[in-house]
Amino acid sequence: MKKTILITGSSSGFGKVIAKTLASAGHKIFATMRGVEGKNKEVASELEVWAATNKADLEVVEMDILDDHSVNNAVKYALFTAGKLDVVINNAGMLVFGITEAFTPEQVMNVFNTNVVGAMRVNRAVLPHFRENHDGLIVYIGSVTSSIISPFQGPYVASKSAEDKIAETTHYEVSRYGIDSVIIQPGAYTSGTNHFPGAQKPADEETVKAYSLIEELPGQLVNNLQRIVEEGDEANVQDVADAVLKTIDTPKGQREFRVVIDPQHHGAEPINEVVDKMQYDFMERIGISELMKVKM
Known part of the structure; x- marks a missing residue:
């Protein structure tokens, strides 16, 4: 059944592949990103050309998850255009890596604003619609680092753990309204996305220099993550997109959390x-274990 889906962070490697995969499967996609006419103009154009070439129902929409007004406008536009939303995918996020002490408080706050509060802004915009319909699905692109951390990604790991707990708590609170939630937990994808190449480094360079005993280790992180991919496996971003599609196509009440x-x-x-x-x-x-299952 065709669903109307809003995806945040569609300019990222994950976001583009997820958007194309879902649109190719026949779903209606609102691929949101910030800077549609600015920093992400090229990516937006790429998606629009792809949609036209493949006759896919995909539209690029401006949305900055750091701005309440932008988020609300994008959701209102999607609802006005399509008449409904069935699925929201919280994919937007940012990665940092380096010595944790060397990240400034402002950098850490920016990571949390993006990876945690951004998802909450989107949820606040779409949940009234989902509650009214007693239906809807929220998908979060989380991280396995919520369970097993990767050193030298302190603010990122902390923020993804916080997002995971916000997602889980929200799931319990909306389940009686027929709203489902799923957390997709990818490992590290060191290619096929701009996640690692675009990762932010610590701003406090003097503190970085103070860690001379381990100064070479953060720089080795990407290679080490790639090295431990088991022989015969491949870190292919398409696998994450396929998992999202399978989740969306799985009937409510049968999805893994x-x-x-x-x-x-x-x-x-x-x-x-x-x-x-x-x-x-x-x-x-x-006495509230029933909140762990979505009401049919």
């Missing part, structure tokens, strides 16, 4: 299994 797509095999799956069991046990003891 967390989906791990991890070429490095960090080990998030057994941790998730234990945490889910303990969470259910706790929710059952306080």
Whole structure:
């Protein structure tokens, strides 16, 4: 069944592939990004040309997840144009890597504003519509680092963990309204995206110099992550897009809450299994375990 889907961060490697994959499957896509006429004009044009060439129902829409007004306008436009939204994909985010102490407070706040508060802004814009319809799906592009951290990504890891917990808490609070939530947890994709090439470095260079005992390690992070991809596997961004498509096409009530797509095999799956069991046990003891399942 054709669904109307809004994707944030569609200028990223993940976002572009997800948008094209879902549009190719016949869904109606609002591919949002900031700077449609500015910094991301080339990417926006690429998606528009692709959509026209492939006769796909994909439209690029301006949205800056750091700005309430921009988010609200984009969601209102999508609702006015399509009449409804079925799925929202919180994909927009930013990566940093380097010595944690050397990131300034302003840098850390920017990471959290993007990776955590940005998703909350989008949710606040779409949840009234979902609640009114007693239906809807929120997909979060999270990270396995919420379970197993990668050193030298401190602010990023902390923010993705926070996003994960906001997503889980929101899931419990909206499940009675028939709204479903899924967290996709990718591993590290060192190619096929601009995630690592575009990652922000620490601004405090003097503090970076103070870490001479490990100064070479942050720079080796990408190669080390690529090295541990198991032989025969491939860190292909398309795998993440395919997981998103499968999630959307899975009937409500049958979706997994967390989906791990991890070429490095960090080990998030057994941790998730234990945490889910303990969470259910706790929710059952306080009498609200039914909130863990979406109401049909």
